[in-house]
Structures are given as C-alpha cells and as structure tokens.
Amino acid sequence: MRVELSGIRNWRHDLGHCLHTTMGVLLQHHGHDPLQILGAAWGFFHHPGDIRREEYYFPLHREGLLESMAPHHPVHSRWHWPQNAQDGWSEVRSAVLDGAPVAVAADNFHLPFRPAYRDVHTNHLLTVWGFDDDRRLALIADPVPPRFQGAIPIEQLTDARDSANPVLHDRDLFFTDNPVANRWLEVSIGEVPPHDRDFVRHVIDRNLHGFGATGSGPELVGLAGQRVFLDDLADRLAAGAEPVVDETFIATGALLAMTGVHGDYLTAAARDFGAPELLEAARSVDRVAHHWSALRIAVAMARGDTAAAEPSVRLRSKQLLADQERALDRLSSAARAL
Template sequence: MTTLIDDVRSWRHDLAGCLHACMATLLEHRGVAPLETLGAAWRFRHLPGDIRREEYFYPCAAGESLLGALAPYHPVRSVWHSPADAAEGWAQVRAEVEAGRPVAVAVDNFELPFRPAYRDVHSNHMVVVHGFDEDAGTVHVLDAIPPHFHGDITLQQLAASRDSGNAAVHDRDMFFTDVHIGNRWLSVELDANPEDFPAFDRSHIRDVVERNLRGYHEPVRGDGYAGLDGLTAFFADMGKRLAAGETVRDELFVVAGAALANTAVHADWLALAGRTLDHPGLTEQGRAVERIAHHWSAIRIMAALTQSEGLGAARFTRRAHTLLKDLEQVLAGLAHEGAEL
C-alpha cells in the first residue's frame, strides 16, 4: 500500500527551528496561515525547572499545549501522543497519514541519514511525516531545517530515530540529549474553522500589539520570569550564577533559543502587518524587533561558550544590558505605532 498526502509544503525561518517549521507546515495543510498565527504573540517567559532537552522546546504553562503556547491568540493547540513502543508508534502515525493527516514526530538526528549529525551527534529533533510505501519499506519525510530534506527514507531508519535512547556519548552531544525520544508524535488541533480565525486586519493587528505590550509591562504573576522585568531578573540571575562558577550552559542555551525563535518570527509578522495596512511604522518596528532577535543569537552563542570558560560574567552582562536597552526602545516604538493604528 502506498499513501502520500499532497499539498504538504516546507516552511522555514532562518532564526527559528524545527518547532516553528513543523507547526507551520501542519497548520498550512489545515488551511491556517502560518505566519499570521505563529508570529502574533511576542513575549518572554521562563519557568525554571521546565527546561526540556529537545530542539523543539518552548516554555509552556501548566495545562498549555506546545502549539497553544506558540500561538495563544488563535484557536489552535497540539496534542502529544506517547505510544507504548515502536510498533504502536508506527501504527498510530500510519493511521493518521492514511487518514490524510500529516503529523510531526520526535526523532534523533543521529539516526537520520539526511542530517549532518548522522552517526555523529545525538539531538532531539522534529520532522513531518506525510507518506509511506509499504512495498518499498519507505516513509516520506519533510525536514525544513538546513540542509533541507523532502523525500523517502526507510521505515527502519525512521523507527531507529523515533525509538532512540538519545544518550550523550561524547562531549559533542550537548543541549538536546539524554532524554529518550519515546516514539512520540504530535498532532495539530483546531478549535474553530480556519474561516472563523481572527481576520488579519487593522483591529486584530492593533489588538495583538496591545496584548504583547501588556505582556511585557504588566507585573509578573506566579513563579518564573515573564515580561521585561522578568527578563531583566533572568539576566541578572544568569550573571550572578556565571560569576559564582555555576554551570548555566544548557539552561541559557535552551531559553535563548526559544526567545530567539519567538522574536524573529514576530519581526516578520510585524513586517507583514506593515505591508498589509500600508503602515511603514510597523515595518520599521519589525526591523527593530529583528535586531532584538540577533541579540538573542549572540546570547545563545555565549551560552555555548560557558562550558569552556570562554564567556565571563562581565561580558555576558554587557551583552544582556544592550539587549534590554534596545528592547525598551522597541517597546516604546511599538506603543507609539499601536496608538496610531
């Protein structure tokens, strides 16, 4: 039996990872505009103790789904499925694909022949599966992350990557290892028809800008770090822990990665909003938000340097201060543009 779901397209942002890529592909297949949905919310949130060692990490509050955290302004959510073993894992994915529903599956890059890390580095990654050929023993996989792959691999290769223990075996196995992949797969659920989603118009764009500003400026509630004050406190705590010789590499790297992706995709959302409304001020703010994303890129690189003591607390604090200063200016600019909408 051969099944291939058509109209499954690659979606990629240079500063985002496999989570945004896979969610965008699955949303678009359901008739939902990816950038309008995934790029709307812009915020900082970190919940200590919620550092999951996976490339598709994104901070989720209790009871919140991964996609729901990414796109809280739209009626979308995701559901993780945790089969008992590899056989059940493939049976579940096969049934979804046969029913015309592509899915995202967790995989170990070490077992995937199209990944640069093949047989070299373990890493907890995510790809889309949308076809299979039982006679040939192959599955059709989409991975939008460079070097980009959209084609067939053997079912055995996919099974090995999905059932991997993902163990760290040398010092290059960093950040996203030592957690069993567990044959998990993720589905996208819509709580409304796509035509009933918020229209990408002036009212909606103004509402999004206002909600994002409130998120950065309102007092932090509950545990963890949130908003501008929370980010300031997080950077201060990281600097203190670095100065004390504490290992912060993994936490800082993972947190910065989520913030980087969120910020970069929102910058594109603002650019789209500016073009849609013929509002150059929003487009300009999109470029300013993109600058914040590049600050996050630097923070993430710095995190990797802490393991070899290539990053001191003073250097980190200077970079964090620059990010915060630019962020305050961006928030002021967005408040001005929001008032003009």
C-alpha cells in the same frame, strides 16, 4: 498501500528552529500562512529549572505546545506517548491514513539526510506526511537545512523515534540525554480570524499587556521577569554554575525564534497595511532578536570557563533590555497609528 498527503511544502524562518519549521509545514497543509499564526505572539515566559533537552523546546504557558507558541489563535496540540516502537509507527500511520500529517520527535543520529547522521545525538522534530507499506517507506518533511522532503525506510525512522538519545561523547550537547520515546504531536486548528488591521492591533495590545505582567509564583513573565532571568544568568556564570550553559542555550533558542519570527510578522503587516510606524517597530524587534542570538552564542562558548563570559553577557543583557524597551514603545505608538 501508499498514501501521500497533499499541501506539504517546506517553510522555514532563518532565526527559527525545527519547532517553527514543523509547525509551519502543518499549518500550510491546513491552508494557513505560518507567519501570520506563528509570528503573532511576542513575550517572555520562563520556568526556572524546567528546561526540556530537545530542539523543539518552548516554554509552556498554556495547555499545549502550539497553544503556547500561538496564543492569539484557535490552535490545539497534544503529545502522544506510545507504549513502544511498534505502536509508535502504527499510531502515526493511522493518523496519516486519516488525512493528518503529524509531527514526530526523532534522533538526528539515525536520520540519513541529517548532517549529524551516525555522528551526533540530538532530539529533533519533523513531519511525517505519507507512507508506502509495500516498500516499507515513510515520507518525511524537514525544512531545517540541508532540507529534505522525501522517503526513508520506516526502520530508520523507527530507530530515530525509539532512540534513547544518549550522551556518548563531547559532541552530544544541549539536546541529548532525553529519550525520544516515539512521541508524536497531534495538531488541530479552529476558525482563524482574518489578518486585518484590527486583529494586528489586538495582537500588539495583548503582547504589550503581557510584557507588563508580573508573575505570582516561580515563573518569570513579562519584562520584569526578563530582567530577573538575565541578572540571574550573569550571576550564575560568575559563580561557575556549569548547568547554566545548556539551560540558557535551550531557553534563549526559543526566545530568539519567537522574537525573530515576530519581527517578520510586523514587517509583513506593515507592508500589507501601509503602516510605516509598524515597519520601524519591526526593525526594533529585529534588533532585539539579534541581541538574543549574540547572547546565546556567548553562553554556548562559555563551557569550561563560565566566569570569563560574565562581563560580556552582563553588558549584552543591559543593551538587550534597553533596545527591548525602545521596541515596546515603538510598538505602542504603531498600534495607535494603525
């Protein structure tokens, strides 16, 4: 038997990563514009010490992964954890046979189309959208460069999904030491509200409210939580706390992606509705995204001498917060003008 689902197209944002690209592929299959769903939310939420070593890390502040990424939309996701590799493929095959492409975790070390093939272990995410039983092939979509949409042997996919994802040498960084465990993600989508002025205004208002929130426990939320996060980052770098490098690289990757995609969401909305104030706000959000990118690189380069990075990180954090406050002010004005 051979099954190939329709409506599978690559989607990617330059500042996103495999989580956003994979969710984009799935959302397009369901007939939705990924930017309108994945780009709506912007906020800050962080669980200190709860950093999952996977490329598709996102801080969970709702029931599931996609719900946390897209809290303004009726979406739902659920991880499945099969007992073994055989069950892992059987479950994914059944879901595709029923008409649903699924996201699967995989180790790039075992994927022949990834640059890390047979070189670097890393916990990645991609889409399975078909199979050929007779030829023992799985159909894969992975928009992350160099971009791949096609067939690979089921055995290779199984090796990637069943990988222990070990740390073997000094190139296995950030997303290793976390078994892939054959996990796969089921996604469902309810009735999506129309993308109009009222909904965009509602989205901005909710995001602004979120930035004004304060946490009641160890979780860091809103702009106040972001200040604590950045201050703690600089303090830990100065103290030589080596784990801060991997933790920050993973956590800020999610923040960078969310901010960058939101900037493009605002840009698209500004053009859709002829809203110049919104376009100015989008540019301000883009500026914040690039602060996160620079901060992430600075911390990643600090391995082995974290204290040396502390002054530049503290300065970048100050600039980031100042530009973020300006972006929030401009968003507030743009929402009133919509």
